[in-house]
Amino acid sequence: MEIALKSDRSDFNPPARAGATPINPCAACGVRDLSICGVLDGEELKRMNDLVTEARLSPGQAVFYEADPASYLFVIVEGCIRLYKLLLDGRRQITGFLYPSDFLGLAMQDRYAYTAEAVSPARLCRFDRGRLEALLEEFPHLEKRLLGIASNELASAQDQMLLLGRKTADEKVMSFLYLLSRRAYMKRQPADVIQLPMSRYDIADHLGLTTETVSRCFTRLRKQGVIGFDDPHQVAILDWMRCADLAGIDEGMAPNTRINT
Amino acid sequence: MEIALKSDRSDFNPPARAGATPINPCAACGVRDLSICGVLDGEELKRMNDLVTEARLSPGQAVFYEADPASYLFVIVEGCIRLYKLLLDGRRQITGFLYPSDFLGLAMQDRYAYTAEAVSPARLCRFDRGRLEALLEEFPHLEKRLLGIASNELASAQDQMLLLGRKTADEKVMSFLYLLSRRAYMKRQPADVIQLPMSRYDIADHLGLTTETVSRCFTRLRKQGVIGFDDPHQVAILDWMRCADLAGIDEGMAPNTRINT
DNA sequence: CGGGACTTTGAGCAAATTCAACCATTGTGG
DNA sequence: CCACAATGGTTGAATTTGCTCAAAGTCCCG
Secondary structure, three states: OOOOOOOOOOOOOOOOOOOOOOOOOHHHOOOHHHOHHHHOOHHHHHHHHHOEEEEEEOOOOEEEOOOOEOOEEEEEEEOOEEEEEEOOOOOEEEEEEEOOOOEEOOOEOOEOOOEEEEOOOEEEEEEEHHHHHHHHHHOHHHHHHHHHHHHHHHHHHHHHHHHHHHOOHHHHHHHHHHHHHHHHHHOOOOOOEEEOOOOHHHHHHHHOOOHHHHHHHHHHHHHOOOEEOOOOOEEEEOOHHHHHHHHOOOOOOOHHHOOOO | OOOOOOOOOOOOOOOOOOOOOOOOOHHHOOOHHHOHHHHOOHHHHHHHHHOEEEEEEOOOOEEEOOOOEOOEEEEEEEOOEEEEEEOOOOOEEEEEEEOOOOEEOOOEOOEOOOEEEEOOOEEEEEEEHHHHHHHHHHOHHHHHHHHHHHHHHHHHHHHHHHHHHHOOHHHHHHHHHHHHHHHHHHOOOOOOEEEOOOOHHHHHHHHOOOHHHHHHHHHHHHHOOOEEOOOOOEEEEOOHHHHHHHHOOOOOOOHHHOOOO
């Protein structure tokens, strides 16, 4: 199955030269504890280290394309990645944004189900799929971790369906912001000011809206005092009650007041 | 986290009496080959048989509710199940419909992420989660199968996001019908007449539309000769080219002319 | 035969889109 | 160093798709 792509693939990041790219040893990795590698001990980590190479991408570069053979799995080390699917006429749905420690490349039937592109300059760990699968035989808890990750993604996907199918434009935008804030909080990063590395266009394609509508929602919510921003890529949630109300959360608390979730 | 539910739980199916419900031995199961149990051999199947009980549900009965402790996993043996999530004000998004051989109950953090209800009279195999997980330790290929199932569901979820976010009402309805037809074909069931056990209301909540719009789409598509039906629960696809066009498939072939997918 | 649930159809309405213009920021070349 | 093109964001007016409200038709089952 071939997908229609206006853009050529000349910007495709060449595979890092095998064995030639020195990579930060996994033991020193900043995102390890949060990511799939967190379940591995010293010796296992060493084995894992053997089959990884680093990939660097600049904004707009693709990690892989929908329907490509799924030869690699990835872990984001730095930057933001967007995943999307296209209709034949070019309409785009961004199924998610990935951040450091997120896992990427679970595939159905050896083909990627979506395209992955860098939003901001990004660094990824790239694992050879075959060799990683071989490693799974040896480390069953790694496989268990993968299943856990897949379950989590499934749950997020269902949340996103609820958003796309049943929420209003304002609710969609507010839910999106709330989710990003919560994600930052979970990773012990500042959650008061939300960083939005992606464009309004990207946000629109993620929420099933148009750029114009997204922009209008932002200004409307700002006028109402729910959010605040000067830079369109840095937004603060001001009225947490109203935010939770719009996002469809039944607890109206700022993320840093929550006990656990 | 407690969800708002107008309906009480008086219709909840009582757990089948443990050990008391005789069940068709797995070896004789009609959906085994298609389902998760398909990877098990004779001895393994026997072990699996030990931890399963049968559940029967009549239309509208719940298998479990969102946020319930995820104590069981299920395989559908007969009937149709709808999965959904609710917003606080009652808006509903049906994330999927399940059919015989489908697997149910992958949970995040020990809680179900959605409610599961019978659409038509249904029969399910119910597995104790703890005991099944223990079995996974012994049968790693079973865990691999679960991961495969999760990957497939993830891919379907992404397709559904594309549908919800970017397709028109007609396209949504046609995509839905096409998918059901393809699913029937894959299971070697008649794919020329699509069985729709669910109501227009259910379809609407699955496609992010209202009943009225769904109904209008059906009549419009019938007038255009794309589909045909007398009974609203039995629909035939007549114009496969136009169907593929609307559904966003790039091959305009009837499912029974496809080589493989 | 009658009641209830589901489906269909119609008319008016509203949320979001489309089309268009304008503004702000950034990077480039003269 | 500044003009200016390019990109991304915002705002406005007109349009449209799908929704809401309302009513009528259909089917099933007691």
